[in-house]
């Protein structure tokens with residue numbers, strides 16, 4: 001039996017049907033991401049597990065127990081929000097110890113040991129006596145994380161915990177959270193609208209669109225095999241061509257949309273030799289934008305625009321207005337719904 005089960009969860013806020021018969025299972029020790037655009041219901045689902053929102057129908061099972069109607073304080077679930085929600089008048093150490101003192105009567109020695117261990121994990125040595133206002137956003141979030149893991153919850157819930165933190169520090173924290181989650185073997189659910197964050201952190205991604213799960217899978221499978229236009233649009237910067245557009249580029253009509261990742265489109269100044277397993281076409285360079293070490297070219301084939309990623313080493317390979325040739329392997333042209 002799965003460690004966490006959401007069974008046919010429905011939730012409405014007035015006329016807004018926010019969760020529509022959602023069923024999903026999560027295995028023990030996994031880090032699972034609920035990914036999707038703003039307002040699609042990710043946080044609401046997370047909150048039904050924490051007990052902060054009651055579903056209209058359906059059941060939530062945690063570790064074999066139906067917790068749907070259970071008092072939130074007795075669920076043994078840790079939750080970390082975007083707002084750090086630390087006590088401003090308590091030191092780092094007092095904030096971390098708070099959860100533990102609330103939860104159970106433990107000998108002082110064990111409390112001290114546990115605090116030392118989690119401070120070590122979240123790398124907050126030397127900050128024990130600081131107040132939250134004296135810490136950076138990233139440090140405050142690490143205190144919030146420490147305060148949650150010290151109680152050894154059955155599951156850790158993260159609701160967009162890093163969205164207020166700047167990009168560089170955010171990467172480091174993503175990796176740190178993943179490391180801590182792995183080393184403790186704790187089950188975690190992470191809500192985000194950032195596909196890169198989901199890719200980097202998750203064992204499994206559940207992609208949401210307005211109240212339902214669009215597709216679930218390992219990050220690599222979500223990236224290489226989106227099944228729908230929505231999934232392809234949300235993950236991996238796919239070119240999405242209508243049947244007529246695909247026909248204009250390749251001469252073939254599949255009767256469905258086709259998704260092509262920009263990095264699978266090869267470009268060169270001279271025609272490609274004919275191959276059974278690839279499509280070829282001439283194109284005109286319209287524009288380009290640098291993305292770190294990648295140059296993303298917009299090419300036009302007749303009235304169809306297509307993006308192609310080229311590794312940017314040192315020189316600009318193609319200029320706007322130039323005629324170029326593209327080739328894309330058939331296996332990289334994904335038929336989608």
Ligand SMILES: Nc1ncnc2c1ncn2[C@@H]1O[C@H](COP(=O)(O)OP(=O)(O)OP(=O)(O)O)[C@@H](O)[C@H]1O
Nearest residue numbers: 013016018036037038039040041042043044045193
């Ligand atoms: N307490 C509430 N009362 C009324 N409507 C709510 C309430 N909580 C959430 N909603 C609505 O439910 C929908 C889903 O909200 P939810 O927070 O679950 O989305 P989300 O996918 O987590 O998006 P975000 O990343 O913006 O939080 C939204 O339309 C939101 O306005």
